[in-house]
């Protein structure tokens with residue numbers, strides 16, 4: 001049987017009824033992949049799993065929230081949807097708007113959007129406006145405009161987005177048969193960390209799992225308001241999806257880390273790119289830089305001795321890293337980090353020499 005998308009699959013846990021016009025691209029049901037090589041680096045009894053959210057229809061986790069937000073907006077009679085975006089929200093909103101027939105309006109910070117994401121929004125027919133300002137400026141404008149007109153705001157300030165995104169936590173528990181011990185993820189506007197924590201708590205309340213994971217959130221050091229404790233006026237990082245200086249769900253993010261006995265830490269761009277390459281080379285998984293922040297964070301914590309107690313214990317320890325978006329979203333970074341091949345004569349010898357292949 002074909003997977004039917006997160007609304008149908010988790011219907012009773014979501015703010016929908018039989019009357020809700022479900023707009024779906026069959027998002028969700030993404031694989032939980034055991035990262036053998038990285039697990040080995042961490043320790044014998046540690047299993048590091050990758051929740052590969054880049055395999056959603058528009059190649060990021062935003063689709064889980066967007067299916068619910070757009071379906072509910074349609075049910076409430078919205079004429080259009082609108083968002084501010086560092087890229088993936090606009091790609092997702094544009095696709096679900098296309099599927100539903102709603103108009104989609106997108107505000108992006110000028111020049112700060114990865115090429116792959118912008119082309120998605122444009123190709124799906126969104127009305128894209130670049131503003132001379134950053135993401136936080138764009139979001140402020142979207143809030144003002146959507147409060148005055150029959151346009152639904154589909155940023156993660158919209159609670160329906162959180163409801164949809166919590167299904168990823170359900171999926172992890174459904175696969176593992178329990179919650180992981182730790183969950184690591186990048187944090188930008190902090191909608192997703194809010195959603196996962198809500199999902200785990202609901203599953204525990206319903207008796208589906210016995211324990212909760214410790215939530216480990218990671219920000220880029222150039223955009224680390226939650227770590228430093230103050231908004232960043234000019235956030236800067238190679239990980240454009242988390243280049244956010246004043247997270248909308250600040251309080252919820254801090255609560256998720258505190259209540260779960262977790263933390264919110266920062267990683268440098270250098271550490272992010274190192275993890276980005278490690279995932280590609282050792283695990284065969286291509287993510288966009290923001291997603292690699294979760295792996296960079298685990299590597300940093302490991303170096304600091306954070307997992308020492310776990311390594312000494314007899315139990316198996318499960319860590320899940322959320323890989324939020326696909327690598328093809330940001331082709332410029334991938335190209336910048338690889339050198340193009342040198343051309344050789346079309347001869348066997350030349351080819352074997354070029355690849356330094358020895359029998």
Ligand SMILES: *Cc1c(COP(=O)(O)O)cnc(C)c1O
Pocket residue numbers: 060061062088089156186187188189190191192193241242288290291324325326
């Ligand atoms: C949106 C996004 C994030 C950040 O999620 P928040 O909910 O804003 O914290 C991280 N990675 C990718 C790829 C994203 O698209």
